Amino acid sequence: MQHDVFPAGSVWLVGAGPGDPDLLTCKAVRLIEAADIVYYDALVGPGILDLIPAGVEQVSVGKRAGRHSKDQGTIDTMLVVAARAGRRVVRLKGGDPSLFGRSAEEVTALREAGCIVQVCPGVTAASAAAASAGVSLSLRGLAREVRFVTAHSRNGAALDLDWASLASPGATLAFYMGRGAAGEIARRLIEAGLDRATPVLIACDVSLADEKRLSTRLDLLDIATRAFADEAPTLILIGEAVRTDAVAAAAHRVKAACPGEGASIRYPP
Numbered sequence: 001m002q003h004d005v006f007p008a009g010s011v012w013l014v015g016a017g018p019g020d021p022d023l024l025t026c027k028a029v030r031l032i033e034a035a036d037i038v039y040y041d042a043l044v045g046p047g048i049l050d051l052i053p054a055g056v057e058q059v060s061v062g063k064r065a066g067r068h069s070k071d072q073g074t075i076d077t078m079l080v081v082a083a084r085a086g087r088r089v090v091r092l093k094g095g096d097p098s099l100f101g102r103s104a105e106e107v108t109a110l111r112e113a114g115c116i117v118q119v120c121p122g123v124t125a126a127s128a129a130a131a132s133a134g135v136s137l138s139l140r141g142l143a144r145e146v147r148f149v150t151a152h153s154r155n156g157a158a159l160d161l162d163w164a165s166l167a168s169p170g171a172t173l174a175f176y177m178g179r180g181a182a183g184e185i186a187r188r189l190i191e192a193g194l195d196r197a198t199p200v201l202i203a204c205d206v207s208l209a210d211e212k213r214l215s216t217r218l219d220l221l222d223i224a225t226r227a228f229a230d231e232a233p234t235l236i237l238i239g240e241a242v243r244t245d246a247v248a249a250a251a252h253r254v255k256a257a258c259p260g261e262g263a264s265i266r267y268p269p
Helices: 026-034 072-084 103-112 125-133 182-191 218-228 246-257
Strands: 010-015 037-040 057-060 089-093 116-120 145-150 171-176 199-204 212-217 234-238
Touching: 010 026, 010 072, 010 103, 026 089, 026 116, 037 072, 072 089, 072 103, 103 116, 125 171, 125 199, 125 212, 125 234, 182 218, 182 234, 199 218, 212 218, 218 234
Parallel strands: 010 089, 010 116, 037 057, 037 089, 145 171
Antiparallel strands: 171 234, 199 212, 199 234
C-alpha cells in the first residue's frame, strides 16, 4: 500500500465484516498487511487475524456483554499513543465501524489529539445474514425501509426505543446483539401493533462455517432464541421481507398491480 494512503503516525478504523475473511474488502486486506500494530475487537475471529503479517503487534481490546477487557477511554488513549509514536495503526472492528462500532468516539479522540484517522467500511452482519439466507432486507411492495437497531442496553435496563415507529409493517428491522433482549423485543413490538405472525430470521455466527439460522415468527421469538442461540453472537431480522417465499409473493403482487411490468419478473418456483 502506498505510504501516502497509510502514512506513519496515522490510524485506519477498518471494518472486518461479519467474520468470513472472504468478505473483507480488498482495501481492508491491504491496510492490515501494511500496519505496524493492530488493535482488534472480540468479534474479529481467527480467520481475520490470520491475515495479519508475522511481526505485526496484535492487541486485543475486545468488549463483549459484561466482559470488557478495555474501556472506551483506554482504547482511545492507546490509539493516540501508538499514532504519536509514528506507527501505522489499524483499529480492526467487527462488521462496519460506523454501525454500532463506536467509531465516532475514536475518530473524535484521534482528531482532537492531532492524529490522522480514516475509516474503511465493512460488510455488516445484517447484509451477510440476508445473503446467506437468500432473502432481501428491502423488497418492493413489502419492505420500503430497513432499520438497524442495537438491542444492547446498560446494566439490563429496558430498551429505550420508539416502538410505535419500529412496529411498521413496511419495514425490515435488524436487531444487533439481540439474544438477551429477544423477549422484550417481541413483546414491545406486538404491544405497538406489529402482527404476531410477522416473520423473523434468527442468525448466529453470521458468515462463518458454523453459522446457524432459524426462521420463526414474532410471537415465538423469545422461546426460539433461548432454545437456538446459545451464547453465540446473534442477529435478529424481523419483517415480511425475510419470509422465505417473500420474493415470489412480492412478484405476484407487482404482477397483479402492473401486468406489463410484472410479466418480466422472474423468481424461484
